[in-house]
Amino acid sequence: MLDLxxxxxxxxxxxxxxxxxxxxxxxxxxxxxxxxxxxxxxxxGGETVTITLGxxxxxxxxxxxxxxxxxxxxxxxxxxxxxxxxxxxxxxNMYEFSIAFAWGALLVNGYFLRRYRQWAVGVIVLPxxxxxxxxxxxxxxxxxxxxxxxxxxxxxxxxxxxxxxxYGAFAVGFAAAFLYLAQSDDRRRLLPKRELLxxxxxxxxxxxxxxxxxxxxxxxxxxDIAWGKYWSWDPKESASLVTWIVCCAYLHTxxxxxxxxxxxxxxxxxxxxxxxxxxxxxxxxxxxxxxG
Amino acid sequence: xxxxxxxxPRPALPRRLAAGLRRPATPPHVWIFRRLTSMRxxxxxxxxxxxxxxxxxxxxxxxxxxxxxxxxxxxxxxTVRPRYGGWTDILDKLGLFSVFSxxxxxxxxxxxxxxxIMCSVRRLPGLWRTATRPRMxxxxxFFERAPxxxxxxxxxxxxxxxxxxxxxxxxxxxxxxxERDGEDVHVCADRFRWAPFGRIAIHVSFxxxxxxxxxxxxxxxxxxxxxxxxxxxVNVGHGTGLAVEAKSFVDSYYPSGPPRNYASRLVxxxxxxxxxxxxxxxxxxxxxDGITFYQSFFGPAVVMRASTGxxxxxxxxxxxxxxxxxxxxxxxxRFALPRQGLTxxxxxxxxxxxxxxxxxxxxxxxxxxxxSNAPAGIRVLAPGRPAMIAGVDFTFVRExxxxxxxxxxxxxxxxxxxxxxxxxxxxFTVFFFPHRRVRxxxxxxxxxxxxxxxxxxxxxxxxxxxxxxxxxxxxxxxSPGAKPEKxxxxxx
Numbered sequence: 026m027l028d029l030x031x032x033x034x035x036x037x038x039x040x041x042x043x044x045x046x047x048x049x050x051x052x053x054x055x056x057x058x059x060x061x062x063x064x065x066x067x068x069x070g071g072e073t074v075t076i077t078l079g080x081x082x083x084x085x086x087x088x089x090x091x092x093x094x095x096x097x098x099x100x101x102x103x104x105x106x107x108x109x110x111x112x113x114x115x116x117x118n119m120y121e122f123s124i125a126f127a128w129g130a131l132l133v134n135g136y137f138l139r140r141y142r143q144w145a146v147g148v149i150v151l152p153x154x155x156x157x158x159x160x161x162x163x164x165x166x167x168x169x170x171x172x173x174x175x176x177x178x179x180x181x182x183x184x185x186x187x188x189x190x191x192y193g194a195f196a197v198g199f200a201a202a203f204l205y206l207a208q209s210d211d212r213r214r215l216l217p218k219r220e221l222l223x224x225x226x227x228x229x230x231x232x233x234x235x236x237x238x239x240x241x242x243x244x245x246x247x248x249d250i251a252w253g254k255y256w257s258w259d260p261k262e263s264a265s266l267v268t269w270i271v272c273c274a275y276l277h278t279x280x281x282x283x284x285x286x287x288x289x290x291x292x293x294x295x296x297x298x299x300x301x302x303x304x305x306x307x308x309x310x311x312x313x314x315x316x317g
Numbered sequence: 318x319x320x321x322x323x324x325x326p327r328p329a330l331p332r333r334l335a336a337g338l339r340r341p342a343t344p345p346h347v348w349i350f351r352r353l354t355s356m357r358x359x360x361x362x363x364x365x366x367x368x369x370x371x372x373x374x375x376x377x378x379x380x381x382x383x384x385x386x387x388x389x390x391x392x393x394x395x396t397v398r399p400r401y402g403g404w405t406d407i408l409d410k411l412g413l414f415s416v417f418s419x420x421x422x423x424x425x426x427x428x429x430x431x432x433x434i435m436c437s438v439r440r441l442p443g444l445w446r447t448a449t450r451p452r453m454x455x456x457x458x459f460f461e462r463a464p465x466x467x468x469x470x471x472x473x474x475x476x477x478x479x480x481x482x483x484x485x486x487x488x489x490x491x492x493x494x495x496e497r498d499g500e501d502v503h504v505c506a507d508r509f510r511w512a513p514f515g516r517i518a519i520h521v522s523f524x525x526x527x528x529x530x531x532x533x534x535x536x537x538x539x540x541x542x543x544x545x546x547x548x549x550x551v552n553v554g555h556g557t558g559l560a561v562e563a564k565s566f567v568d569s570y571y572p573s574g575p576p577r578n579y580a581s582r583l584v585x586x587x588x589x590x591x592x593x594x595x596x597x598x599x600x601x602x603x604x605x606d607g608i609t610f611y612q613s614f615f616g617p618a619v620v621m622r623a624s625t626g627x628x629x630x631x632x633x634x635x636x637x638x639x640x641x642x643x644x645x646x647x648x649x650x651r652f653a654l655p656r657q658g659l660t661x662x663x664x665x666x667x668x669x670x671x672x673x674x675x676x677x678x679x680x681x682x683x684x685x686x687x688x689s690n691a692p693a694g695i696r697v698l699a700p701g702r703p704a705m706i707a708g709v710d711f712t713f714v715r716e717x718x719x720x721x722x723x724x725x726x727x728x729x730x731x732x733x734x735x736x737x738x739x740x741x742x743x744x745f746t747v748f749f750f751p752h753r754r755v756r757x758x759x760x761x762x763x764x765x766x767x768x769x770x771x772x773x774x775x776x777x778x779x780x781x782x783x784x785x786x787x788x789x790x791x792x793x794x795x796s797p798g799a800k801p802e803k804x805x806x807x808x809x
Contacts (some may be wrong), residue, residue: 140779172575173598176578177600235748250600253602263371264374
């Protein structure tokens with residue numbers, strides 16, 4: 026079962042790499058068919074707003090999208106097989122975290138791919154996923170038995186799974202924000218319109234923020250059971266709180282101060298940096314989360 | 318896309334005239350109210366908290382045990398001095414080695430709480446009005462300019478058209494309210510109209526969680542070094558009337574070495590009567606009457622007996638040895654004989670260590686009289702051989718083990734859980750079930766009725782598809798059989 030999981034991870038790595046190559050080729054060649062529906066009209070305020078509906082991937086990008094789904098399938102299978110082999114949620118060490126983070130990024134990317142049909146976001150998400158998967162090959166994939174503090178299968182699975190979805194959503198938000206900054210004055214034909222990218226990055230954060238909150242709350246519940254204190258200002262707890270606060274600031278600056286576009290994109294960069302800091306922080310700062 | 322508005326520069330007023338026109342000074346309470354309800358203030362505080370939390374993550378933080386002990390604090394500061402060099406004292410003065418209990422952090426949290434309360438109170442009436450008493454009569458300009466709009470001709474008369482329109486809205490899970498304006502019927506359709514109150518729930522939850530944290534910090538108790546020798550009974554104290562007896566302790570390990578399980582079999586007594594027996598394991602604390610017993614640590618213990626000169630036994634139980642000597646070669650424990658005014662320290666070689674002064678299998682006893690720093694006697698005891706110190710016969714009965722528990726009563730935890738539930742529910746409600754409002758007007762038209770539908774839902778790329786779907790259902794309901802007109806729906 027463990028071997029099967031390992032094979033699925035390798036298949037996932039190959040699929041992500043292939044999908045990335047397809048997308049890069051789609052960018053490089055000018056043969057990508059893009060069906061854009063742009064409807065413009067005068068709004069009551071007199072401003073003209075353009076919303077792009079559904080950019081269907083075409084040509085080589087279709088293969089990219091298909092292999093992205095395939096990669097998600099392989100990684101899901103890898104995590105399931107590993108869970109069966111270890112008897113607990115596949116979230117107990119850095120090897121498993123890295124694969125799960127890549128899975129989370131691909132899952133949320135898939136959700137937004139279905140909803141917005143903007144494969145271009147994958148151009149940033151896939152390298153991130155690939156980097157995480159390649160990193161997983163550099164750390165030990167041995168199945169270590171769970172230390173007593175981690176022996177809570179339900180909370181281990183739910184707490185970390187929600188974290189991975191939140192991290193994945195922030196990765197997608199970062200990708201869209203990055204493309205927003207790259208898409209200066211909407212001239213890059215192969216990139217989605219800036220307004221759409223702004224919307225995707227915002228929606229991704231709307232997915233990530235509740236899941237991050239749930240992660241922190243479930244973490245507090247678990248800490249109360251295992252460590253006897255729901256909050257200990259452990260470095261990982263504090264780092265997740267920093268991410269939560271930055272995210273909270275992003276949502277408030279957007280809704281109340283009208284920060285959109287460039288400033289919002291920069292805020293999302295910060296959210297993602299904070300996410301990475303939360304993810305890797307325990308490697309540098311130790312603390313109660315220093316497993317793996 | 319934003320529109321740039323050109324504003325001509327104002328001609329500058331002569332300074333003296335400008336001074337004369339200066340607005341009257343704002344009263345302080347109005348100024349404070351304005352600042353606290355301002356989003357700019359809330360965001361500044363949020364950023365400040367973010368930076369302080371980051372500092373608390375990056376900088377070493379003083380352990381709780383060291384706080385309040387001046388000498389221990391100075392010693393701890395010296396341990397971090399090599400890392401921070403000349404910055405050590407500056408960071409210390411700024412309170413950045415105990416960020417989360419610093420004035421900065423607490424002040425920012427207090428101000429943010431005030432800001433959250435005021436903002437929520439200010440927003441509540443508006444949210445209530447929007448949900449319960451929306452503006453019903455919309456102007457023609459709205460239906461002409463709404464970002465999402467459509468006009469549909471129906472052969473049905475206005476009454477039948479309204480019924481069909483209502484059915485289409487209800488099919489899409491919208492709740493409708495209607496109002497007549499002459500012959501026109503205005504419709505306001507809402508989906509998830511209570512969802513915006515999730516915002517209030519989120520902000521209230523912040524306050525509830527803080528109240529919980531304050532209750533945790535000020536009420537209840539927490540004993541992190543509650544050691545119970547196996548076979549002995551120790552009072553919990555804190556007015557609980559509880560005592561814990563440790564029947565057994567098990568520590569097991571995987572063949573590769575890492576720990577597998579730590580578990581204690583505990584029997585609890587309330588006012589001397591046995592009330593329950595439970596196992597306390599890591600991840601499975603024992604609970605009784607609001608008090609929680611967490612398995613936390615374990616270590617060696619010695620069973621000691623003390624008796625007075627006439628043979629009366631005044632102490633006979635295990636003494637945990639939870640402390641280490643500076644060189645970590647010995648483990649130390651203590652027990653008191655309050656009636657005799659004596660405190661005894663027991664010192665034994667740590668596991669795997671040897672102490673030339675204490676032969677293996679023996680233990681050293683140091684007895685102090687109350688208020689004296691000089692020992693009344695120091696003796697190395699072999700098992701079963703009594704030694705008299707300060708008029709008391711001490712006997713080292715045998716070696717043993719103790720289990721270390723964290724005993725806590727946290728009245729704030731339940732409040733934190735209520736706040737957390739409110740927070741999560743509020744967030745999922747607001748973000749996953751956003752309020753949607755669509756308006757329509759039905760007018761009598763040539764050969765039936767004319768229906769205009771409009772919605773203001775900006776910058777949500779998913780809404781046009783939802784609107785299209787709704788319009789399709791409305792069309793089907795109000796003019797069955799008619800072919801959908803191309804380009805009939807407009808999105809601006």
